[in-house]
Amino acid sequence: MEPVTKGLGRRTFLGGACAFALSGTSAASSSPPKRVVCLEWTAAGMVMSLGLTPIAVGDLKGYSQWVDQPKLPPETLDLGSRGEPSLELLEELDPDLIIATYGYGLEPREFDRFAPTYDLPLYASGASPYIQAKTETRRLGDRLGRRREAETLLVDAERMIEQSRTKLLDRRSGPVCLFTFFDDRHLRIYGAGSLLQDVLTRLEITNAWTGETSDWGISTVGVEQLATIGDARLVCLEPIMPHAHRMMRQSTLWQNLPAVRAHPITTLPTLWPFGGLDVAARFATSMANNLVSA
Numbered sequence: 583m584e585p586v587t588k589g590l591g592r593r594t595f596l597g598g599a600c601a602f603a604l605s606g607t608s609a610a611s612s613s614p615p616k617r618v619v620c621l622e623w624t625a626a627g628m629v630m631s632l633g634l635t636p637i638a639v640g641d642l643k644g645y646s647q648w649v650d651q652p653k654l655p656p657e658t659l660d661l662g663s664r665g666e667p668s669l670e671l672l673e674e675l676d677p678d679l680i681i682a683t684y685g686y687g688l689e690p691r692e693f694d695r696f697a698p699t700y701d702l703p704l705y706a707s708g709a710s711p712y713i714q715a716k717t718e719t720r721r722l723g724d725r726l727g728r729r730r731e732a733e734t735l736l737v738d739a740e741r742m743i744e745q746s747r748t749k750l751l752d753r754r755s756g757p758v759c760l761f762t763f764f765d766d767r768h769l770r771i772y773g774a775g776s777l778l779q780d781v782l783t784r785l786e787i788t789n790a791w792t793g794e795t796s797d798w799g800i801s802t803v804g805v806e807q808l809a810t811i812g813d814a815r816l817v818c819l820e821p822i823m824p825h826a827h828r829m830m831r832q833s834t835l836w837q838n839l840p841a842v843r844a845h846p847i848t849t850l851p852t853l854w855p856f857g858g859l860d861v862a863a864r865f866a867t868s869m870a871n872n873l874v875s876a
Contacts, residue, residue: 614727615678621693622664623649624856625681625702628719630654631735631860632728638675640664647821649854651864672696679725683856700725704777704858705798712780715858735859742863746870747785755873757790757814758782758848759841762855763826767805775799778855781862785869790814798856805829805836813844817869820852848872 619638620626626639630652638659639645645654659675661667669692672680677697684706693699702722704714716736723732760778761771772778773791776799782789790811793801808816830836830847837843850868853861 615725617675617678618726619661619672619675619677619680619697621661621667621680621682623854624683624704624858626654627652627854627860628702628722628858629681629726631858632719632723632726632731634726634728636681637677638671640667648852649857650852652860669696681722704856705775710780711775711777711799712784712859712862715777715862719859739859739863743781743784743866746866749870749874750785750787753874755787755815757788757811758817758873759790759808759811759814760817760819762819763822764802765823766825766829769803769805769808771801771803772799772855773801776855777857777862778865781866781869785866787869787873805833805839808839808841811841813840815845815848815873816841817848817850817872819850819855822849 618629618634618636620629620636620640622640623645626636626645627649629636635655636658638661639654640661641664642654642658642660644664659671661671672693673696679700680693680697681700681702682693683702683704700722702718704711704718719732719735720729723729723735759771760782761769764770771791771793773789773793773795775795775797779789779799791801793803793807793810795801850865850872853864853868855861855865
């Protein structure tokens with residue numbers, strides 16, 4: 583599972599970035615919005631991390647499976663597909679603000695008639711996703727009237743990452759390869775340009791994967807490509823689907839990979855790798871806890 587790009591890359595959205603940003607800024611009211619709708623999961627996670635619950639989010643079933651934290655309450659409504667949200671429900675909800683993230687193939691002009699739109703361009707500029715997340719956390723905090731919560735999140739994220747780095751000092755990890763299973767023959771590996779790579783760098787952990795990555799910092803490759811990372815430790819993000827478990831039990835190719843033979847696979851609890859500072863902090867903590875105990 584990854585952002586719905588519909589074949590459009592990061593730089594494709596730069597031309598429309600200013601227009602989308604202005605639509606969310608110029609229409610901003612004097613009072614903070616209370617009824618906020620999030621078209622996809624990155625926006626929902628960042629809004630929740632600032633202490634505000636969106637009234638509706640795209641693809642709630644997928645959110646519970648691939649994002650998990652922060653938990654959305656039962657009363658949150660499902661907008662339908664992240665790529666094609668229900669316009670009828672949007673009209674009925676009458677939101678104060680609609681929040682999206684660049685890269686999902688959505689045309690912002692479709693939503694202007696329902697409410698002011700606001701963008702989260704975490705992967706739009708080519709900058710470090712972690713640095714961009716810090717900038718966008720402050721900006722979103724200002725827009726939602728939650729600057730204090732934003733500043734607290736900034737401090738807490740830096741503290742948690744530093745604590746994790748310190749925890750790992752006494753057990754210096756070798757190179758790791760961080761991935762999720764796409765199906766029983768393909769993986770999505772997180773490398774250069776990803777939020778998770780930014781955190782690995784801050785933890786002083788070497789990423790064994792140096793292959794070319796997409797605008798979102800991922801490489802989608804066949805399982806056999808893991809032979810190129812030698813005996814690096816494999817770190818897999820949950821969820822691991824039944825077909826992937828079956829493959830790991832039955833595949834001779836998998837069982838004979840140098841990385842598999844060298845170390846037991848390390849699994850991390852589900853988190854949305856395209857999220858904001860709360861994801862970065864949770865990932866750092868999870869890496870420290872799991873690698874120390876490995």
